[in-house]
Amino acid sequence: MHRVYLDNNASTPVLPEVLDAMLPYFAERAGNASSIHHHGQETRAAVERARESVAALLGCRASEVVFTSGGTEADNLAIFGLARPGDHVITSTIEHHAVLNACKHLEAMGCEVTFVPVDGRGQVDPADVRRALRPSTRLVSIIMANNETGVLQPVEDIGRIAAESEVYFHTDAVQAAGKVAIDVNHVACDLLSISGHKIHAPQGVGALYVRKGTLLQPMLHGGRHERSRRAGTENVPGIVGLGRAAEIAIAGFRRGDHKTMAVLRDRLEQTILRDVEATGSNGEGAPRVPNTSNIYFDYIEGEALVIALDLKGLAVSTGAACSSGALEPSHVLMAMGLQPDRARASLRFSLGKQNGSEDVEFALTLIPEMVARLRELSPVYNKPAASD
Secondary structure (H helix, E strand, O other), X not given: OOOEEOEOOOOOOOOHHHHHHHHHHHOXXXXXXOOOOHHHHHHHHHHHXXXXXXXXXXXXXXXXXXXXXXXXXXXXXXXXXXXXXXXEEEEEOOOOXXXXXXXXXXXXXXXXXXXXXXXXXXXXOHHHHHHHOOOOEEEEEOOOEOOOOOEEOOHHHHHHHHHHOOOEEEEEOOOOOOOOOOOHHHXXXXXXXXXXXXXXXXXXXXXXXXXXXXXXXXXXXXXOXXXXXXXXXXXXXXXXXHHHHHHHHHHHHHHOHXXXXXXXXXXXXXXXXXXXXXXXXXXXXXXXXXXXXXXEEOOOOHHHHXXXXXXXXXEOEOOOHHHOOOOOOOXXXXXXXXOHHHHHOEEEEEOOOOOOHHHXXXXXXXXXXXXXXXXXXXXXXXXXXXXX
16 A cells, blocks of 8 residues: 655654664664764764754754753653752743643642643743742743744743843754744744654664753762763764754755755645535644644544544544544644544644655545545534534
8 A cells, every 4th residue: 555654743754764774773883872982982983973963953052952852751851850849930832742741740849830821823922931930930841832833932042031030941942943944042042852653763872952051950869971961871873863854954044945845744734624614723823833724623523533534545644643542632733722522633744854745645635535425424514514
């Protein structure tokens, strides 16, 4: 069966160039990067080259990059590395669960957390962040690009507000890295998280940018790896892969790959909205990363449509992979004001570097037909539509 993968916000395939860069570090270059002999120094050099590549992607110093096991660890290190009982933390209602659940744990530790809302487009109002500030506010953590809708947050404005108040600012850039250009100085953040498997590097590796002078309490205790900020023997093949993926992303920006991807995404979205009735774009009108579209299909269950499309060879999702199987509708879409039925009827389409126009056309041949079939089975489809 011909298969097309449009769930790249869940995980991207490792690019061939990335895999080629990684392979030697599984065998002939398998030294421990902390060893002082030739094999160790060879792998240490590879780690530091990758650190420079990630720093170039983020616009920071190489010494400010801390390698982690992924985005969740990077988010947790940023949050628990700074917040202490009695502190106040500000975040949003549409964060990834790596931040949301970390902040809920902060509350159990004795911190106070304010969850600022979003508007109908899925954006935080920086004025809400300013109003939420208190003398005890220690940290603001606002996602850069939402993983379900792709909506970009006004992180530059929020960063300035935090800096003016001398409050640390962290942004989860897992879904933004490699899709939009990032400069940590423009964002004015103190901490920023990325994950390898969202930018065509392997699963199990990520990084946290930590601005010079920001003192983090480590979550892992052991050796003095990563300048005593993250103990544990480095995942050298994964780190090499992340560095190579960062280089590919930088070259892609120079070629304008992000613009080409936006054209493909718009073709997919606009054709669905034109040809399939009772649909709409979640996050319409807001700035988004170029690869993501979240569309509701009224009168059907989103999971049923995901399964129907998968049986025909098209992989998409109803939202965050970490929430797969959850009975509750998306917390992101509910925070945007969608009714539960519409939230459950929403699908996320997310493109990767491996996708081309033929993949989009394949999807467009399937989606209208599968939606029509499922609506024929819906007991509410022929009833008058509820008002938006």
